[in-house]
Amino acid sequence: MKRTAPFMLLIILLCIWEVIARKVDMQFILPTPIDVIHKIWTLREVLFFEHLPATMLVVAIGLAVSIILGVIIALLMTMSRILEQAFYPVLIATQTIPIIAIAPIFVLWFGYTIWSRVLVTILIAFFPIAIAAFDGIRSTSTEYKELFLSMGANKRELFFKLQVPAAMPMFFSGLKVAVPMAVIGAAIGEWLGAQDGLGYFSRRMMTQFDGAGVFAPIAVLSIAGLLLFTFVILLEKYMLRWRKYQ
Amino acid sequence: MNDEALAFENVSFFYQSGKSRKQILKGVDLNVRRGEFVSIIGASGSGKSTIFRLITGLENPQSGEIRLAGKSTNNRLGQVGYMPQRDLLMPWRTVRENAALPLEIKGDSQLKKVDEMLQEFGLAGYEDKYPGELSGGMRQRVSFLRATLAGSDILLLDEPFSALDALTKLFMQEWLLEQWEKEKKTILFITHDISEALFLSDRVIVLGESPTQVLEESVVPLGRPRAHQDADQPEVLKLKETLIERFRKQTIL
Numbered sequence: 001m002k003r004t005a006p007f008m009l010l011i012i013l014l015c016i017w018e019v020i021a022r023k024v025d026m027q028f029i030l031p032t033p034i035d036v037i038h039k040i041w042t043l044r045e046v047l048f049f050e051h052l053p054a055t056m057l058v059v060a061i062g063l064a065v066s067i068i069l070g071v072i073i074a075l076l077m078t079m080s081r082i083l084e085q086a087f088y089p090v091l092i093a094t095q096t097i098p099i100i101a102i103a104p105i106f107v108l109w110f111g112y113t114i115w116s117r118v119l120v121t122i123l124i125a126f127f128p129i130a131i132a133a134f135d136g137i138r139s140t141s142t143e144y145k146e147l148f149l150s151m152g153a154n155k156r157e158l159f160f161k162l163q164v165p166a167a168m169p170m171f172f173s174g175l176k177v178a179v180p181m182a183v184i185g186a187a188i189g190e191w192l193g194a195q196d197g198l199g200y201f202s203r204r205m206m207t208q209f210d211g212a213g214v215f216a217p218i219a220v221l222s223i224a225g226l227l228l229f230t231f232v233i234l235l236e237k238y239m240l241r242w243r244k245y246q
Numbered sequence: 247m248n249d250e251a252l253a254f255e256n257v258s259f260f261y262q263s264g265k266s267r268k269q270i271l272k273g274v275d276l277n278v279r280r281g282e283f284v285s286i287i288g289a290s291g292s293g294k295s296t297i298f299r300l301i302t303g304l305e306n307p308q309s310g311e312i313r314l315a316g317k318s319t320n321n322r323l324g325q326v327g328y329m330p331q332r333d334l335l336m337p338w339r340t341v342r343e344n345a346a347l348p349l350e351i352k353g354d355s356q357l358k359k360v361d362e363m364l365q366e367f368g369l370a371g372y373e374d375k376y377p378g379e380l381s382g383g384m385r386q387r388v389s390f391l392r393a394t395l396a397g398s399d400i401l402l403l404d405e406p407f408s409a410l411d412a413l414t415k416l417f418m419q420e421w422l423l424e425q426w427e428k429e430k431k432t433i434l435f436i437t438h439d440i441s442e443a444l445f446l447s448d449r450v451i452v453l454g455e456s457p458t459q460v461l462e463e464s465v466v467p468l469g470r471p472r473a474h475q476d477a478d479q480p481e482v483l484k485l486k487e488t489l490i491e492r493f494r495k496q497t498i499l
Contacts, residue, residue, distance in 0.1 A: 143330065143332070143334055144334055144336075146299075146304055147328065147330055147334050148351075149304060149323055150302040150303070150304060150323060150324070150326065150328040151323075151324055151328075151347065151348045151351050151352075151396055152323045152324015152325070152351055152352065153324075153351045157350075157351055161347070161350070161351075162336070165336065165338045165339075166336075166338075168338070240338070242337050242338045242339075242376040242378060243337075243378075244378075245337075245376045245377075245378025245379045246337060246378045
C-alpha cells in the first residue's frame, strides 16, 4: 500500500487533468495526459535518442562541476573565518541573480554551445551543495575532535577520518536538493539558447502551437529527474548504510 | 622511578578567558604507579576533566611538570588511551573499524590484533556491526577496547558507566576489573559515584573546590581480586561514610 500510494495519487491527478482538459477542449494550450503520452510515443526517437541525451549531458557535467566547486568552496570556508565571511555574502548574491535575465548573456559569451547551459546549471546547483558541505564539515563536535587529538591524530587524519565521514549525511541532503535543480537549470539553459535538448524541443513545439508537443519533453524531463533522484537516494542508502541503525 | 606510570610535579593550571583567570590547579603533586587503579572523585567543576585534559596533552600546565613513564614531555597527544564519558564511537564505522582507529592513526596495520582483542573483550560476533546496533554496555566495551589499543600503558576513563542502568553498570564494573587484571594497565578513573570508586580502585583521590592545591587520597582497604560483595565490608563502608561526609561539608560550604 505504501509503495503504491504515490502511483495512486499520480493516476488520480492525471484523471482530473484529463477530465478538465477534455472540458476545456483547447488542445494547443491544454492537452490531455493521453495526448501527451501519445505524443511521447510518436516522438520517441527524437525525444529519447536525441534530446534526452543532450539534456542529461548538461545535467551530468553541471552536477559534477557543482559538486567539485561546492566542496571546494565549503573547504575554503571551513579553513578560515575570514574566508567564510568573505564567501558567504557572495554565495547568497549568486542566488539572487535572476537566471532568466543572465542566461542570455551566457549565450552571448559561449554561443549555442553546451557551456552556456552548463553554466546556468552550475549557477543553480552548486549552492545547496556548498552550503550543505560547509554545514556538514562544521558539524563535528569538539568532543570527537579532542578524542582524535588525544589519539595523536594530525589535521589530515582529523579531516579524512572524522570531518569528511561526519559531513556525508549533510552532503547528501544538499545533493538531493541539487539534483532537481540541475535538471531545471539545464532545461532553462536550453530554453534560452540551444540547438538541442528537451528544453529546446519544448520551446520549438511552443512556436508551432503544439500543446502536447510542449508537454511531452517536459514529462520526459520529469521522469528523468525522478530517476536521477532515485539513483542518488540509492547511493545514499548504500554509502550511509550505518544510518538505518541510528 | 621505574615503577612510575604518571606523575604531576608542582603542576599549576588556569583557564584564561579575556582578563578573567580561573585557577584550577595550584602546585599539585600526583603519583601513579604502573598497574595501579586510581579513581578521582569530585563534584562537577572541581577540575576532574582538567586533570584528564592535562594528562592526554590537550592542555599543558603553565608551570610544573607532567611525566609519563618517567619522561617529562609537553607533547603527550597520542600516548595515553582515553575513554570518554559518552562512548563517542563513530556511527559510520563498524565495531572492528572503531576499535582499530587508534592503530590506523599510529600507522599500525595489525588488524589481526584487533580481532584477537575483540574476542577477548567479549565482542566476538559483533565485529561487523555498527555502533547503532549495540546496547550501551556493549558500546562502552568497544570504547574501552579502542582506548586500550591506543597502545599506552595508561588508560583514562571518564565516568564511562554513568549513563548505564544499575545492573549493567555493576556487570561492566566487574568486567572492567577482569580486563584490567588481564591487561596489566594503569587506570585513572573519573567518577562521581563513591561506591564505584571504592569497588574498583586501589586509591581514591578526592578533589575539593578549585583551585586544588593538595590531592587528598585514601587507600581502599580491599585486596584483589574483588567481588562486588566485598564492597560491603565494614572498613570499606567506614571509608565510604568518611568520603560522603567530606563531600557534605563541601556542598554546605
